[in-house]
Amino acid sequence: MTRAPMSLRQRFYVLDVLAGLGLTAAHFFRNMGRHTARALGRRTGARGAVTIQYPEERRPYSPRLRSLHRLVRREDGSPRCVACMMCETVCPAHCIYIVADEHPNPEIEKVPRRFDIDLGKCVFCGYCVEACPEDAIRMDTGILEFSSYSRGGMIYTKEMLLSLEPAHADGRPRSPIPLPPNRKP
């Protein structure tokens, strides 16, 4: 590897060190002034840090973000899903499990008795949303923080998926994060 020869100033070292210290010190005092101004109640000025303090603050999500799935409801509250198995078929991770049932309304073909998504397997590709002929499954809840202490806790059932609401326009979730029933403390 060839390196560019150092100039005399660089070899002398002290001047360049002082320049570097000047840069970091300028950052320090500029940010310190901004922090102080905000602490004294001037909210309009620039922020002293680029940090987003995550659980309290969130950076706005894109409207196209693929987040936790939800099942869309009909007006009577039953799932819009007709248990056609398209999503289960297209899913590359095989994480959707559907058991179909007869719908009481003869105009609607079927209804899922069970609709489980194993989020421990899901790869968030969004193929299920694209495959659905009834627009019954969407990934627009804005919820990213789902977790569990067990693999079983990552399986979200039909009732949990039906209870979720779409996110606000800025991407903030509207529904609280659903806690799996078998989640351990």
Next chain:
Amino acid sequence: MIADLGIAFGRVAFVMLFVLNLGGLMTWVERKQSAIMQDRIGANRASIFGFRLIGLFHPLADAIKMLTKEDFRPARADRILFPLAPFVSVFFALVAFASIPFGDTLRLAGRDIPLQAVTLNVGILYVFGMLSLGVYGVMMAGWSSANNYALLGGQRAAALMISAEIAIGTSIMGVIMIYGSLNMQDIVRGQGQYFLGGWLPAWGIVTQPLAFVLFLTAGIAATKRIPFDTPEGESEIIGYFVEYSGMKFGMFAMADFLETVVIAGMTTSLFLGGWQIPYLGAEGVRLPWGWAWPLPHLVVVLLQVGAFVVKVCVMIFFMMLIRWTLPRFRYDQAMRLGWLGLFPLSIANIVLTGLVLVAWSHR
């Protein structure tokens, strides 16, 4: 008798608490200062009853965490030296500050109280002795851990300490020549004179600018912190404390912070006028054109102690700034800087100072 004991205890307690608290606070300063320099916020989550107090509880949380962690000793580590090493490190870093004066003599109720933990007429030698003994703790840690990386770190620490220490010793020789004393208090008093018709305080940084740069560089090397953290070498050998856990590991970190405080105190005393405030004499403020404002003795002494504390804090800020600006020197670069840069330059500084002093006395 009781009063004397109380005064002696008070002097020691002040220095002890000052150094220990500053060392503890420096974990917070390090996090916050680096964060603000890098457009971040820094640790601010530790809270007591919901009060976060800009992260000031984090040192406390760290201490509790380290005290409750497992204290592990490798099976082949030395039984005596391994647990002893962190204590040796911290002890010598703590006692080094003892002969650094934090104020002039305080006259209170007919007594003369020197504001200094111990009044030594060879104070500088004492501080050096303690600083250099500090490396024994590091070497003991490296050797007794029965770990090759730790041994490598200890050996690097010894090599770095020797090259830094020689530069420290020779660079302050100029200061000793100018103020004519090994007593830290006398050196600080000597910096109360003025040049240029009473305008320029004769601080060490004015009379010995080259020595100031050399001393500070070598001093930072003696603290074993970045950019001279080759003994630690976090990304390559982890260093002499690789086998330590819990509070013993914390004590090594603490020793580095305490050494930083000691170096800041020494730089303040030798080069930044110690407790001197420009134009503030024992009787009060006296500006060069003759305007005077007499102040009571106690106020003057308190102002001077305050000035010393402020100067030490500014030096710590500056050393932190260096620590968070420069990358680490490679081992050979650190050695070359110590032996081929700092040492010859400080010898040249001694010669130059001698010539100037001779010329000055034959004016």
